[in-house]
Amino acid sequence: MAGETVLTIVGNLTADPELRATSGGVSVAGFTIAATPRVYDRRSQQWEDGQALFLRCSAWRELAEHCAASLSKGMRVIARGALRQRSYQANDGTQRTVIEMTVDEIGPSLRYAKAAVVRTTNPAPRANGFAPMRTEPAAPAPVAGEPAGAGGRAPVAEDDPWGAPVQSPFDDTDSEF
Template structure:
């Protein structure tokens, strides 16, 4: 949507994601990402940690389920989403403002780790679900994907590979 502030944050999860279900049946997963800047101190010859930023995040529906099954405390993640501001009155009567991120995309950082990604099964008929979900990570995986080459595999090829010698393909295949 126009006018929304989209941000990307790289950091570590401070705790295991918490999966909950709303009264309408929608899944929501809440977690906090801690991002700490590091700078090189020339005098000491060492890196020094700056002031950490703790950003509360939430993911909804299928993404919530994928986060809960794939992510764990301490994992380094890259998340992109919409920054939202919310104001409320605390129990002591003071007015407070919090910033939260509604996560649109998230995944493990591969800078210091490896990950195995598996495709999730398609679920039709749920609001907001495009059926294009992926889950993965070092700690958990989604249900098994269709066998490559099977009729259920959307990436299966029925003919020669694009650009293979002797083919007439001049344009890239549509996805």
């Protein structure tokens, strides 16, 4: 991405992502993210909404399919991508310029919500070089202090790096201090 303007935006989706396919069969999802800054007014001692920024976004291929399946209107998302400027002639004959973002990473914001991750597996590629995506539920992580399989949770496989419990860097039970 050398020379591109890369941006990260946090905001809410204004509508469900619209999934389409190009004439070549490539999936593309279009959606708009509304980012509204909050500012503190010292006189009224209250938080107020600033002017909203509405940024039109597009995601391509498997990411487009994942967006359409996972995201919906009103969800708070974090998106990263490259800004693009595009000019076109409107129906009334005037020349217009728009700035859009081509998203390469997107996910739900966990500030005010919880999310369940479902990993995808890639089978053999098709003739066009892209593989259809299949999903499988991710095994939930074990709860500390519970035996494997307790509480409706699946036991963790020894060779599954995603299923291993995470040790906090702030856990000093093994520390000499």
